[in-house]
Amino acid sequence: MKISQMNQLLVLQKALMFVKFATDDVEARHLAASPITGELLQNINEALHEYYDQKGIRHNADYGSIEDFPHYLEAVTKHIATIDNWHSYDEHTQKEIIISLCLPYKIQEYTLNTLTDKK
16 A cells, blocks of 8 residues: 555654654653654655655755754653663663654764763
8 A cells, every 4th residue: 555645644744753752652652662653754754855846845855853853852751761671771772762762853972872871
């Protein structure tokens, strides 16, 4: 099945962004941390970028840095706080989880290091 209607892509994009960055629901962390969710958001943004290009509408295909969106970074921090046994994960695993939580945004190394508890 291919979703090609722009209104469907926009709704899906908004729903996934809500799950990742706007809800305090503990169960949402499973979707928020999934690399599939971030990849899907990237694919949606690319499809929307092509649509906007065809319509002559300016649109940035790059989500940019999560540090530019403090409320999104705060949501990531809240998701981390709800992860069972967070402290038992090694630094590499913690960083992978954090990167997945931030997708489709990029995260600076300094922020990544700050969010791990293996300093």
